[in-house]
Amino acid sequence: MEIGLQSLGNAAPKETGADQGIFSKDTFLKILVAQMSHPDPFAPQDPGAFITEMAQIAMLEQMMNLCTRMEEMYRIESLSQAAGLIGREVVLSDGNQMVTGQVEKVVLSGESVALVINGMPYDLGGLVEVR
Numbered sequence: 001m002e003i004g005l006q007s008l009g010n011a012a013p014k015e016t017g018a019d020q021g022i023f024s025k026d027t028f029l030k031i032l033v034a035q036m037s038h039p040d041p042f043a044p045q046d047p048g049a050f051i052t053e054m055a056q057i058a059m060l061e062q063m064m065n066l067c068t069r070m071e072e073m074y075r076i077e078s079l080s081q082a083a084g085l086i087g088r089e090v091v092l093s094d095g096n097q098m099v100t101g102q103v104e105k106v107v108l109s110g111e112s113v114a115l116v117i118n119g120m121p122y123d124l125g126g127l128v129e130v131r
Contacts, residue, residue, distance in 0.1 A: 079113050087102065089131040090129065090131065092127055098128070099122060102117065103115045104117065
């Protein structure tokens with residue numbers, strides 16, 4: 001869902017192909033700027049509410065930074081654990097079949113770590129046994 005800002009500052013949802021279900025930091029900031037740019041003269045904003053919104057922005061940004069760092073740490077930890085399997089014989093579940101073989105190398109495939117056995121990459125999440 002993407003928010004389009006109209007000339008009067010009203011936030012109107014506009015559907016896109018991929019409905020994310022959550023607002024991004026940029027969407028939140030656009031809404032906040034629209035609110036600040038076009039205040040309601042009949043209901044002036046409380047200064048405390050403004051400070052609260054600014055604190056929410058700072059907290060949102062820090063949470064997003066923390067999430068990004070945690071994802072990076074998880075990938076590095078997975079890669080490190082998988083590297084310890086190089087040269088070891090493993091059993092992997094690949095859908096309906098079990099694959100057995102020696103781990104030749106470890107590759108980072110998109111967001112996941114893959115073990116290469118007999119020249120074919122297999123997701124580390126399918127690991128069943130290490131021999």
